Amino acid sequence: MSSVLRAWDGDAYHRLSTPMVDMAIPVLDRLALIDGESVLDAGCGSGRVTAFVVERNPHGRVVAVDADLSMVRAASETLGGTDAVVRQVDLLELDLPALELGVDAVDAVFSTATFHWIKDHDTLFRRLFGALVPGGRMEAQCGGGHNIERVHGVARQVAAKPEYRDALVDIEQVTNFYTPDQTEQRLRDAGFVDLKCWLEDVPVVSDDPVGYLSAIILGQHRERLGEEVGARYVREVADGLGYPGTVTFDYVRLNISARRPA
Template identity: 25%
Template sequence: MSPPSETDQRWDSATYDDAHSFVYEYGEDVVDLLDPQPGERILDLGCGTGHLTQQISDAGATAVGMDRSAEMVDSARENYPDCEFICADAHEFTVDSPFDAIFSNAALHWMTDQDAVLESVVDALGPGGRFVAELGGHGNIEAIVSATHAELAERGYETPMPWYFPTIGEYATKLESHGFEVQYATLFDRPTDLDGERGLATWMEGFGDSLLASLSADVQQSVIEGVENRLRNEFFTDGSWTADYRRLRIVARLVDD
């Protein structure tokens, strides 16, 4: 049987803000790590619906949000009309004037060519500019991925891996190869509540396009039910699901030539 095709993730901004609000809520700690200062120009890379862009702006910085999804950008502009939002691909964006910092929360692990992304980041930063980010780290959602792959394999499908979840050493080395000095890096477990009986199914429907989009609706539902059955004993408690998140946080600064 032909494998599911690797398609671009599709985003529904309303669902993202409702069922997946934990993404930007957890990201508030990453804004604290960024420590935006009044007068700084800061780019929020993969800004989604703009909540953290606005939080950066509230600190007195000039915040610009960027996302590849036009729907997300439209929603961000509607939510926060005082901030600037642009629709662009992180792999190949350019800016008119350099930023003091680039911030990214829960977006980098969706990007297939990290070297291209970091080249764009370097080109967009001024001398000594900093890059502060959180992304999925090594072992992130390992149980969900393994269960999904097992269910697909049982149906004769190959099993793509649409995300990039690096170790500290792997990502630090990549940053250093692009001229950054890594000043802080941590990899940590962050079990994440997926509210309610349908929490895991909603998560898979929202974030699993690259794994499931090419399947028929009936097969998708069958796979999701199979994943729930595999994970229920360990990850479903008191009427709610927990996802086995692991996050990588980094602070890096461009080394002056």
């Protein structure tokens, strides 16, 4: 069974993902790429962040994978004209040799804004560990701790209204927001060493809260409700968050640094 929780609109994500790009750059700084290294971007989305990976590693091999076809198509377009390779892969089934790219293991794994979309972090970390060369490193960031608790609170309140209740009653909110301790334990179990995990508040003021909620945070809800009702639902959540005034998304990021033993 597929582990993928939702479908994405790669073009909409590409337009609206500036906050994700801003959050990703410090993670890429931490990765401190040395030109010529092989790098896996695990959950590359539409490739906006991957383009920076390529820019910082012009002579290296960049492999970008994502489970979503629309994202893979957008990333292929974004990265067209570069040597990066883009593949549709579920990270829980990641097996680099099977992709037959001539890259059986990478020097570095990089991932941003992706792990919290995946429930099974034990399998995820085992797969990523297996993708690294001995001594290879991983720098990642995803939602953690109390990530967007306020947004989810308002989304739940609005979802309880009679108009939306039946369609949303069993919706699986993405809440794979783990703590540093939980994550360090899972990384250790997968074989990683030199672990460092920490939370960071990153409040994001959105210039298009309705579009952002619709394409990114509440994509599953909108999909369930259909075009018209979904748009009304998203607008009500935005209103509950202060729209048309300033809307701030209460992002909390879990940073992850780890290494495969040499």
